[in-house]
Amino acid sequence: MECAAAASGVDRAPIPMARLQQQYASIKDEVDEAIARVVGRAVFTADREVDAFEAEYAAFAGARHGIAVGSGSEAIQFALEALQIQDGDEVISVPNVDVSASSAITHAGARVVWTDIDPRTYNLDPDGLEAKITPRTRAIVAVHMYGNPADLDRIGAIATRHGIPIVEDGCLAVGARYGGKGVGSWGALGSFSFSPFKTLGAYGQGGMITTNDEGLAKRARMLSRHGFLPETLRAIHHQTPGAKFDYEIEGHNGLLDEIQAAILRVKLRHLPAWLTRRRENAAVYRARLADLEPEHLMLPVDTPGGEPVHRVFVLRAQRRDELLRHLVAHRISAGTHYVPPLHFQTAYRHLGLGRGSFPQTELVADELICLPTIPEVAASEIEIVCDTIRAFYRR
Ligand SMILES: Cc1ncc(COP(=O)(O)O)c(C=O)c1O
CATH class of the missing domain: 3.40.640.10 (Type I PLP-dependent aspartate aminotransferase-like (Major domain))
Structure with missing residues (x-):
């Protein structure tokens, strides 16, 4: 990752999924x-x-x-x-x-x-x-x-x-x-x-x-x-x-x-403030990526009546795997949490549930990408993540 980062000329700090020492x-x-x-x-x-x-x-x-x-x-x-x-x-x-x-x-x-x-x-x-x-x-x-x-x-x-x-x-x-x-x-x-x-x-x-x-x-x-x-x-x-x-x-x-x-x-005493920061970070993603929808991305929809906490910000991306590599090369942590889905896992192979068993789950698994929202990542860093995604689709 360091080599990729150097190759792309990125000299800022990585933008990670967690900064537990800072917290x-x-x-x-x-x-x-x-x-x-x-x-x-x-x-x-x-x-x-x-x-x-x-x-x-x-x-x-x-x-x-x-x-x-x-x-x-x-x-x-x-x-x-x-x-x-x-x-x-x-x-x-x-x-x-x-x-x-x-x-x-x-x-x-x-x-x-x-x-x-x-x-x-x-x-x-x-x-x-x-x-x-x-x-x-x-x-x-x-x-x-x-x-x-x-x-x-x-x-x-x-x-x-x-x-x-x-x-x-x-x-x-x-x-x-x-x-x-x-x-x-x-x-x-x-x-x-x-x-x-x-x-x-x-x-x-x-x-x-x-x-x-x-x-x-x-x-x-x-x-x-x-x-x-x-x-x-x-x-x-x-x-x-x-x-x-x-x-x-x-x-x-x-x-x-x-x-x-x-x-x-x-x-727990600090959690409300931390959740506010996560929501602010999620709002930055929404504001800065909205115009890439639906051609390149699908932003997540909050359940009506719900107040989410954004453990990560999860969107669906065209050319997901390429985008992942692009983000990693730019020192941005991005992941695919819970892919492949359970019915494709070895532990459940005996159930014989092949492709097509859960079409929406499979669609999301092929496209989803999880991005950092942690309170310790500043809104300005989320803007960098967004700009890096924008650059990927514009090149
Ligand atoms: C949706 C969901 N349920 C349950 C768990 C299990 O929690 P734990 O790792 O504390 O056992 C996880 C872990 O990430 C999870 O994502």
Whole structure:
């Protein structure tokens, strides 16, 4: 990449997908204090920092309960298990995303049933949803793709008509809202990821389940704690005399660490400002690339009623692979997140779903390109990205 950059005469700093060192420098004192607090207390398993973060995150998402877990993948898995999905059930999801939702469905013993997407929003297309519902359908995983909320009104209306719960996969959408409410507060359960490059990234892995349902919250909490009631596990960890050792259900070791919770609490305070910066960066892309549409590009369409967070800015580009090489040669990070789609992956080859199975997913996979939106990239740098794209199509 360096050679290509030199060859093209680019002598400015690269424009990356992440500037985590810069982000850390901007909040160093607060983060260092949070880490020191946990290390000084020397309680590393879920305790008061996790409790506080769960409450703060639930309030932020507008949900009654937050259950902190070890990753976004675990959040989806425990959400499905809390719904008691089991052998022979079917769960509907989309194929244009990472494996977490689909593998969680399979690991729960159910059959994953994919449905195609809307090629403008990249989200589950409600028009095709009803045809996928059978008497065995036990849940719908609505993914808020790239941080753009799925059409929860229409998906919700169909789900309600059939009595099927929705699990929102908000792993790419921490901070997104729909209809004035936080995503994750709409469905039966929501799931979120705090892996390092997400809009709210831990210094390691992390995740959260949200729900408004007391019973689901209790079950999800036990699932993440080996199957113990939270108070039982707390008593065991603190070696409280008389602590009973009783698993209520078969659970997992799926807790968020204290240290990650302490860091995430700091970062959550900064998140609204960071999301504003992401939205500003997305607005620059829209303003500066609009006239390339539709001949060269298709800009993403925000779901009506949604407030996206732009984990990345995803557009569809003619001559995508050439454009990617052009951007990389100009020291601009660009990617193709979640290509090829799941039905072309080795793990799912046994399903025999060839080309044409999900035409809109395939169309988007052939054309999509993900561009940086991070708060640490200045609007002037986004303008450079846009000008580099413009130069590509004009040459
Ligand atoms: C849509 C979606 N769901 C779930 C996950 C899994 O999250 P995690 O990496 O925290 O397990 C990801 C990860 O990128 C994702 O993009």
